[in-house]
Amino acid sequence: MEGQGDNITKHEQLLQHIESLKVGSKISVRKLAREMGVSEGTAYRAVKEAENLGIVITKERIGTVRVEKKPRNISDQLTFGDVVDIVEGHVLGGANGLNKHLHKYVIGAMKVDAMIRYIDADSLLIVGNREDVHSLALEQGAGVLVTGGFGTSREVKMLADELDLPVISSRHDTFTVASMINRAIFDRLIKKKIMLVEDIVDSKPRLNTLKISSTVAELRQLSLDSGEQRFPVTDEWNRVIGIVGRRDVEELAEGQSIEKVMVRSPVTAALQTSLASAAQIMMWEGIDFLPIVDRNRKLVGSLTRREVLQSLRDVSNQPQLGETFDHLIWNGFADERDEEGRLFFHGFITPQMATDLGTISEGVLSTLMTLSAFKAAKDITGNDYVLDNMSTYFIRPVQIEHAIIVMPKLLEISRRTCKLEIEISHMDILVAKAVLMLQSIDHG
Numbered sequence: 547m548e549g550q551g552d553n554i555t556k557h558e559q560l561l562q563h564i565e566s567l568k569v570g571s572k573i574s575v576r577k578l579a580r581e582m583g584v585s586e587g588t589a590y591r592a593v594k595e596a597e598n599l600g601i602v603i604t605k606e607r608i609g610t611v612r613v614e615k616k617p618r619n620i621s622d623q624l625t626f627g628d629v630v631d632i633v634e635g636h637v638l639g640g641a642n643g644l645n646k647h648l649h650k651y652v653i654g655a656m657k658v659d660a661m662i663r664y665i666d667a668d669s670l671l672i673v674g675n676r677e678d679v680h681s682l683a684l685e686q687g688a689g690v691l692v693t694g695g696f697g698t699s700r701e702v703k704m705l706a707d708e709l710d711l712p713v714i715s716s717r718h719d720t721f722t723v724a725s726m727i728n729r730a731i732f733d734r735l736i737k738k739k740i741m742l743v744e745d746i747v748d749s750k751p752r753l754n755t756l757k758i759s760s761t762v763a764e765l766r767q768l769s770l771d772s773g774e775q776r777f778p779v780t781d782e783w784n785r786v787i788g789i790v791g792r793r794d795v796e797e798l799a800e801g802q803s804i805e806k807v808m809v810r811s812p813v814t815a816a817l818q819t820s821l822a823s824a825a826q827i828m829m830w831e832g833i834d835f836l837p838i839v840d841r842n843r844k845l846v847g848s849l850t851r852r853e854v855l856q857s858l859r860d861v862s863n864q865p866q867l868g869e870t871f872d873h874l875i876w877n878g879f880a881d882e883r884d885e886e887g888r889l890f891f892h893g894f895i896t897p898q899m900a901t902d903l904g905t906i907s908e909g910v911l912s913t914l915m916t917l918s919a920f921k922a923a924k925d926i927t928g929n930d931y932v933l934d935n936m937s938t939y940f941i942r943p944v945q946i947e948h949a950i951i952v953m954p955k956l957l958e959i960s961r962r963t964c965k966l967e968i969e970i971s972h973m974d975i976l977v978a979k980a981v982l983m984l985q986s987i988d989h990g
Contacts, residue, residue, distance in 0.1 A: 560592035635716035639706030744817035747847030763800040922954035931984035
């Protein structure tokens with residue numbers, strides 16, 4: 547049986563082998579296991595991580611394929627190639643235009659003379675097996691998505707190749723492909739708003755590091771030159787083995803080594819970690835400096851608490867276009883203040899919030915209470931919070947279209963925590979109650 551250290555080594559070797567494959571190469575777990583001399587389970591885990599890293603994708607009826615890793619800068623606009631993947635389609639012609647962006651799509655459910663007013667360059671016409679319309683769209687500079695699994699004529703394919711405008715076929719009907727594309731656009735908007743650690747690290751200047759043999763004098767000089775207070779300590783392979791700061795060496799002489807005072811085996815994060823997760827890690831661990839490492843634990847960057855919080859504030863000021871489940875649940879609620887100026891919320895229970903029995907989902911109730919607690923706590927302190935723990939009591943059922951009031955009440959507050967009681971009522975009758983402890987991400 548392989549030891550843990552061997553597994554890690556084999557895993558890295560497998561990932562490096564997959565990365566070395568030519569773009570477009572098909573990858574078989576069984577063949578990979580045989581070539582690299584590992585179990586199929588080990589090969590499968592490596593393929594799944596490669597998929598998470600964006601260097602391979604799995605397509606229906608094709609299998610797993612090595613692809614070029616896409617850049618992080620997510621565009622609002624889809625390419626025709628994206629559409630092929632979204633609708634599980636295949637290209638009938640114009641494959642050289644798959645990298646082109648489309649700015650809108652048009653559903654061809656009207657007469658030709660009416661349709662032409664809506665088709666323009668860089669749009670996508672979604673239509674069935676109407677070959678005259680296929681040619682018309684291409685001549686207007688638009689791509690074509692043929693629904694229902696239909697094809698098109700040889701002349702249309704030749705025109706598509708000549709104009710580098712894709713003609714795509716999908717087995718799904720028009721309504722389904724339009725819904726799939728819509729969902730993909732909204733998901734893309736949500737992802738664009740979610741910042742990752744790499745979004746900050748990539749824009750930072752060269753990283754300053756120390757070695758375990760570095761002296762106090764070297765640390766102080768590096769701090770003076772860079773203006774930074776804390777530094778990662780790396781070994782000869784650039785792997786993070788510790789952290790040390792100016793405060794740690796205040797009592798030491800200039801010639802002493804930093805080895806005895808550095809914090810060993812520090813908490814780290816990866817480039818693909820979200821900024822919100824990085825903020826929570828720093829909060830829970832009580833740290834204000836976070837080294838960023840790759841999958842081999844080699845140092846690639848660092849973050850400070852101030853950088854993380856500033857970036858989170860900046861992104862929160864951007865308009866929210868894609869809607870998460872939390873946003874969809876909260877959309878129907880408005881805020882007001884009582885006679886004492888305290889914030890409370892009111893809204894209606896929509897059918898989407900219900901269970902099969904026609905009463906509100908307990909998960910939706912919990913979400914409403916959590917979101918109201920975050921908003922009330924921020925109104926009081928100005929800080930952003932994450933949930934520490936929650937005790938919930940469901941007292942009475944709530945039906946569809948009932949009007950409810952969500953009333954937060956502050957119980958305790960400190961620099962780091964905020965404890966609130968949340969009551970939900972209908973017609974002045976209590977229906978649910980929770981006590982929540984929140985942790986501020988603005989303080990360590």
